[in-house]
Amino acid sequence: MGISNSLRAGVQASLFCLLGFALGAQGQTILIKDARILTLGDQGTLENGDLLVRDGKILQIAEELGDVAAELIIDGRGKVVTPGLIAPSSELGLTEIGAAASTNDGAVVEQSIGAAFDPVVAFNARSTLIPFNRAGGLTRAIVLPASEEKIFAGQGFAIKLTGEFDSVTDRQLVQKVYFGEYGAQLAGGSRAMAFTQLESALQQAKEYSDNRDQIRRGQWRELDFTLDDLEALQPVLRGEQRLLVSADRASDILQLLTLADTYQIRPIIIGAAEGWMVADQLAKARVPVVVDVLGNTPDAFEKLGARMDNAALLHKAGVTVAISGPGYAGSHNSYLSRQAAGNAVAYGLPFEEGVRSVTANVAEIFGIDGGVLAPGGAAELVVWSGDPLEVTSFAELVLIDGKPQSLVNRSTRLRDRYLHPKAGTGHGYKN
Template structure:
């Protein structure tokens, strides 16, 4: 199926805007973007005149489907707080595609989300990237695993301190992570020796994942707010040589030069929260701009459901108000999170070859009065705003009826 979105103000993000441009989608992927785009016979024409056309937004750190809204205990599968090292755990196995958050995401122009375990464990588990529409995780899947989630700071020490077991201090949290990687190094050596000798080897799911981190295959997404915890994250990454991604980075602006020197990206946020605990005392909407000006690659997160997923763009807007460059702000919810999480070959821009995830906005999305009018995921229109309300295409009831 071919779709041509014509006449809009097209913002590719990785290139200059095109006034009155066309975005052509063929078989679910973007085929062309520009003024003089040849539209195939029989293509569905979507008139975007007077509107803005952008790639779908990318949420780099959320808990959609694993921390379900309006479900309470029954829908809370974010943390397996019975083992400090949960590297073998997969967020993919806990996602409920029927979570109300996925419809909210589409209404806010968010078409892709990296879903992560929570921060209750020093090592929480594997993350997954999904589209925000589909019946099963397999239908929604973009890539899995994307990274491994880890946590420093207050959360893991509180969880295990309450259980009167390791780790109950920051020393203990760092020790759990260091011990895990030391064991993973030994495991890798034994595995390589067994392979060289042609001997059988008992696999360990936890160690296999950590070896992939050590080998640079999977980035290490480090939940950390306070500056001293960020320094610990940098220290551990220096020690073991893995690819670090700072998640939250509330006090990252205090170490912006050190973070930039190491080319460590920061997924900052959530930004629309109160200072509900000690490690959030320096939360500020000015911090994204400070990090960006220091040369740090930046993505903005809602940490849904901490901030509702459809407010992702509003966080970017308010960060612009407090000093973040507006082009950087748009990249921080599109191209940057895609690149940081290794999804740049699929999403994050309007570029030939990428997925046909396109959102038509009533105006500049950084204007809080603008709305997502039509949302396409892989070339399929899945959300439409008309007559004063939004409607999502029910993934269980498609054109051919129930399946």
């Protein structure tokens, strides 16, 4: 049985990136020529442009750079260059196998800690899910804790998908809270109780801020939350840390907008299946959303209004939209956010906005680096074989800080092991 063109291209890409990876440590100069370049910045889209990388930075982007000396020259004809994908919601490095409790470090069960929970110390940069998602064009991710007991899950952080031990870039980046159906379940069975707990936490955090010394000396009334949790909410009250709240039902979103206005906090709504119903209110409040555009089926009562053009309608109203990977895929397939973005484009989201929803918009929403290509900026990009939102396209080259990353992962090793009849155990496919 012959090897398909796509499989052959994948093998070639892996070998090419292994070579580049070896060279990358030396900070080489890389020139990409004659490619379609989506900068998502001031230079817009270059239909046939050149991009020069040196010492980890983008040195130049232009229609024609002429003859430039470079250790690595990439023929970009027929290819597309974009910023690296950024996952707005993942558990990368905190989970390995969902069904194996010993490989999951992203949630606390039966503990008093809530908002103060910070799982960053459990982050595993060598998780097998990181190279797998990196091979799909993912270069950064927001890593979030989960909760099985409290509406407050804890602190999220940001990473680069280098697989290095220093790959955490932003700690205590966001505070995650559950509302909606799951939040109601955690709070005792009612949305009203979940809302009361959230409001009480913010109110008591403010009370703690105004009376910290007396409270710590025990000269104050008994509070419902631990001092560690109230301390952890102070950046939220100061507007220094965003509050990521899960909510799908339109009425839930409106309640959260009212709460945000009362306490002058900066929320991000994740889920927003019925966000299109309150798109104008979200836009007016300047509250961004993270949506799963493939979750269009009413699999819960709070999602009866879900529709495939949700992202398009939100964008049209002026809401900043980020797109996550499919909910069913979770962290294991965070890179599939680009497929979801492609579906959003098919249902009315402008193409460039579709690319932004998995790159620049994510960086903007969470206040992290990345997401655009510009001279002087970090060389964090992907060279795609074709349209980046088309499922048949694949990443041929992934750069992080100007270094070509290996695209070899557990899946490609398994593929190569059983590619030929005599490979591996000798039980590969035969004609």
